Amino acid sequence: MQIHQMSVTYLPEQDRILMRINTVEGEEMRMWLTRRLMVGLWPLLTKLLTEHLLKLESAGASLSGANPELKKMLADFRKEEFLQHADFDTPYKEGQPRLPLGEDPLLVTDVDATPLASGPLRLNFNERPAHGDTKPRSFQMEMQPKLMQGLMHLLDQALLQSQWRESFVPATPPEPSESGDADPSRPRYLN
Template identity: 85%
Template sequence: MQIHQMSVTYLPEQDRILMRVNTTEGEEMRMWLTRRLMVGLWPLLSKLLTEHLLKLESAGASLAGANPELKKMLAEFRKEEFLQHADFDTPYQEQQGRHPLGEDPLLVTDVDATPLANGPLRLNFNERPPNGASKPRSFQMEMQPKLMQGLMHLLDQALLQSQWKEPFHPVVGSEPPHDEGDGNRPRYLN
């Protein structure tokens, strides 16, 4: 499968991220990414991409003794270099092609990420319905570092739009209700 285009969009009415992947064969895979999934997936993908970029960097020079700040700087430089050559201006082509996963997007429950020795990162998106309610579905793709960095950029934009990366802050001047029994224990109502 050859990836042609990717689209990552936050849909506020669903409070989910819709990820779509077009292939050169005219297929489209659609996946829902939830906040619960992204809380664990975002740091994992960031770490794997940084480690992979450092491996590529160290292939030409020894970084074994380099300090962590230098390694981080090199990885950030490589990421910026990839983004400068990426095409984010071409609109995603809405195709009436085949949907191998079905019309309904895959509700991703977990992602297996495996860095491959020859360069790409293999991502396996899984939908495992609770209690065997329906047949599990999955989708696997391999991404070279440039394409992976493009996906990370699109995910970052969707995360900023969703405000999922921002920590929860209590409203200033409000306190949680207290239990009337002892007066000290906070009580949270659902």
């Protein structure tokens, strides 16, 4: 399967993200991504893509002793480079595609992500229904780093629109003030 186009859209009335993938063969895969799924998937994909980009960078030089800030800068640079060459202006091709997964989008319950030695990242999207009367469905694709970065960009836009992303970033505790209070604007009570 060769990917032609991808579309990632947050639908507020569903409170879900609809991901659609068009193939060169005229097939379309449709998947629902829920907030519960994205809480675990977003950090995993971000980590895997960053590690893969660092492997590409380190092909010419050793980064094993580099500090984390330098590694992050190099990965961010590579991401920006990929995004500059991506085509986000061409509208997603609507039409009457073949739907191998059926008319209803796959309600993704879990994703298996495996970086392959040859370069791409293999993603296996699974729908494991809670009821035994429905047959499990799945969809697998392999994405090169450039395409994966494009998908991450589209997911990031949908996450910003959904306002889910704030909950993905761990809250940092407030710095204690000089008087020892964790939050000086908060009222204090004495017993």
